[in-house]
Amino acid sequence: MRWSQTHIPTLRENPAEADAPSHQLLLRAGFIRQLMAGHYSLLPLAVRVRSKIVTIIREEMTAIGAQEFSLPAMHPAQVWRRSGRWDAMGEEMFRLKDRKGAELTLGMTHEEIFTSLATELKSYRELPQTWYQFQTKFRDEPRAKGGLLRTREFTMKDSYSFDLTQEGLDRSFDLHREAYLRIFARLGIPAIPVEASSGSMGGATSTEFMCPAEAGEDFVVHCPSCGYAANSERATSRLTAIADGPGLPAPxxxxxxxxxxxxxxxxxxxxxxxxxxxxxxxxxxxxxxxxxxxxxxxxxxxxxxxxxxxxxxxxxxxxxxxxxxxxxxxxxxxxxxxxxxxxxxxxxxxxxxxxxxxxxxxxxxxxxxxxxxxxxxxxTDLREVASGEPCVRCERPLQVQKTIEVGHIFKLGYKYSEAFGLTVLDADGSPRKVIMGCYGIGIERSMAAAVECHHDDKGIVWPMAVAPFEAVVVVAQPDDEATDAAGEQVYRQLLASGVDTIIDDRSERVGVKFRDAELVGIPLRVTVGKRGLADGVVELTERASAETRRIPLEEIAVEVRRTVDSALRTRDRRQRTAPRP
CATH class of the missing domain: 3.90.960.10 (YbaK/aminoacyl-tRNA synthetase-associated domain)
Structure with missing residues (x-):
């Protein structure tokens, strides 16, 4: 890719409407543009990041045996009425009618549709099944804000498990939990699994994956001593007993x-x-x-x-x-x-x-x-837990953190199976209800969360695995024939070695190119200039550390390839060895 031919509309100042750091930087760095409140266009750089996020999730879903589907985004009202959620979802559901007067909705989620498909399962021998998709969801969010953090139209990876027994559901749930920990580690998002409310999804057990960030709107109650962690909607604590007086015979x-x-x-x-x-x-x-x-x-x-x-x-x-x-x-x-x-x-x-x-x-x-x-x-437990209250497990002081919800997994139980008559025949030929789970990850929200975790005063600092490009070749003097030819040579060598590379071949001052590369957040920058070429070297700068090394021109492709591989291996190693909260 050539910067001169790619649509990267960078801005020098933060747009007035942007609040969260990710919102500011994704706008300034030319990743997104707002169409209206809660609806964003993804520009070429964002599409590249989104594609890498989807690839990582798809790899981990495949690893646990999940099969990919693609279901409609528009649903007939009757399937939502069948589950009882047509009325329960309230004003957040987008509703419309077609020219014949049939009631429709833009799908907020797909439990009803996947369950309808699963009624074609006939025998216990076909279970377990895990199905998933990447699909646009729609919610009439009353407080769309924070750029991609809270929108009304977004992409979700949602998967659904179908099992014969509670033990089977437990296994499917655990497989997804471990897969999600791997996914977020690969994405560079420090997600903490916490106890959570199932809300309108139904079911008895759910776990949220929460990314600590000041821009978040959720609060997680966490115990640093024993690892207890729960969303504030679920968290509890052990209060100190209060000694009351004898009181009065009557109020x-x-x-x-x-x-x-x-x-x-x-x-x-x-x-x-x-x-x-x-x-x-x-x-x-x-x-x-x-x-x-x-x-x-x-x-x-x-x-x-x-x-x-x-x-x-x-x-x-x-x-x-x-x-x-x-x-x-x-x-x-x-x-x-x-x-x-x-x-x-x-x-x-x-x-x-x-x-x-x-x-x-x-x-x-x-x-x-x-x-x-x-x-x-x-x-019943109704109160909000405050920072400093004793942990319900170990009685050490609790901490309350602002977080972004990046994933949520649920044990749905039999709610949808009962609504849709989802049964299979067991080994004795008797009908058995299928037990279900569902598991979601917000794609654009994960992109924003990665930026919230990885930025500085110069711009975004993308993790290598999801960066729009792994390296940028900056031609310091594009009007110089020798420098231009060397830059082109380095660019083609990097592509040949499998490094995802863009060349900044614009007729701009080198300082402008450096600032744009830092703002966009490309992990590695190779600078090709007259002074270095006179010594037979180019400069390799790492975005995260700002460290610059002089590398012989003939060795640059090998060194960049090694640096990329090292960054990806380090991330994978951290993912494998990270302690489980």
Missing amino acids: EPFDTPGVRTIDDLAARFDASAERQVKTLVYVLDGQLSIVLLRGDHALVEQKLADAGGVGTVRPARPEEIREALGALPGSLGAVGVASVTILADEALRGRRDMFTGANEDGVHLRGVDLERDIAVSRW
């Missing part, structure tokens, strides 16, 4: 004019936040529910959805709250409430002598005993 009301918040009550009435019951009102699948937490704790809505086994969760509106409880937020409580489902966080179990609202504006209660005075429907 006692007292006036609290103007009190609207936890902090107001704490400051004005000597009621510390840990002694307050925070009362929230939510609507779970259309059903009004009360949610109780300790005053100093925050709710994790996904935990609430998981606890209630529901697909849609939203805060109740003021008029709904007033109608159900007779007061507005600020004076709400659950004492004496019998007509509404009440979910209480485990941190409140056994607590007494507590403060809460009295469901009368400007009035609160003191001396509340949770188990005596409130008819809790279900005790």
Whole structure:
């Protein structure tokens, strides 16, 4: 490839709309351009990186026996209704009608479609099966941001396993987990496998692969001592027990004019936040529910959805709250409430002598005993874990990190098999339900995550395995016949040795070429100039270390090939020996 003939529209300044480092650099280095919010065109350099990511994933999927498919991106509504997810997916699903009025959707994921295909399996002898694809997905993301990190149209590698037994599913899940660790190591992404919520996908067990990055929007709770790691939607901790006083024989009301918040009550009435019951009102699948937490704790809505086994969760509106409880937020409580489902966080179990609202504006209660005075429907973990709390396993302090989710694997169980009647005949000729798993990796998000992990003040520093080119030959004086001929010679020698190379043959100052090569992030730069050629050498510069070596012209192809191979071997070695969190 020749730089002069390749579309690489680099920019000198960060675009005003770009926030995350990967967003800024992928725009500046000429990899992507935005069409509209959440929709990006991949330019030639990005297509090359994307192709290398896909190749690595495909190799690892083949290694575990997966077979590649290509399924439609547009689906009929009836298959999503059959699984129950047509309504559960809510506003994130793109819906449309064709000219005949048939309801359709742009696929967010493909569980329903793969399961429909799997109904052609007839015998246990055909299992296990693992099927996968690379396909465009569509989600009407309400907060598209961060460039490729949160988009409305993206490519996903999604795979699906079909097994006869739980033990078979466990094996398929473990095969994918190990394959994902290899994939992310090869991509240069330090992904941490963590416990996670299955959300709308269903199933009991799931693991996310999270890349630590300040641009991330997910939080991972991690214990450096024992290795415990979980998404904040799943994480828990071991709280220090609180000794309560004897309390009162019954809750006692007292006036609290103007009190609207936890902090107001704490400051004005000597009621510390840990002694307050925070009362929230939510609507779970259309059903009004009360949610109780300790005053100093925050709710994790996904935990609430998981606890209630529901697909849609939203805060109740003021008029709904007033109608159900007779007061507005600020004076709400659950004492004496019998007509509404009440979910209480485990941190409140056994607590007494507590403060809460009295469901009368400007009035609160003191001396509340949770188990005596409130008819809790279900005790469950609902709170957000904070940094420094004791680990649930080893009781050492936990850390909370911002991360990017780059992969997610699920044990789906029988949810889709039951919905689609997916069975096979076992050895006795009896029908057996097939148990399923699903496994996803975001392709463009992985590209962005790699940039988040590998950049400096000059631009991107691509890992060798996914760089758009492994080497760039910079002709320092393209108007000089001897230099131009030597640059062309080096370029062809590198191509002949199997090095993925581009030659910068533009009529630009050498400083401009260096800056562009650094911005684009090509791992190796070979500079061919008059001064070096006079000594029979060229310069080899490594992007990551900025180290420059003078190499004899006749040895440059061998040295670049050796350097590329060494970088790839080092990555593979780290992948094989990396400790498992």
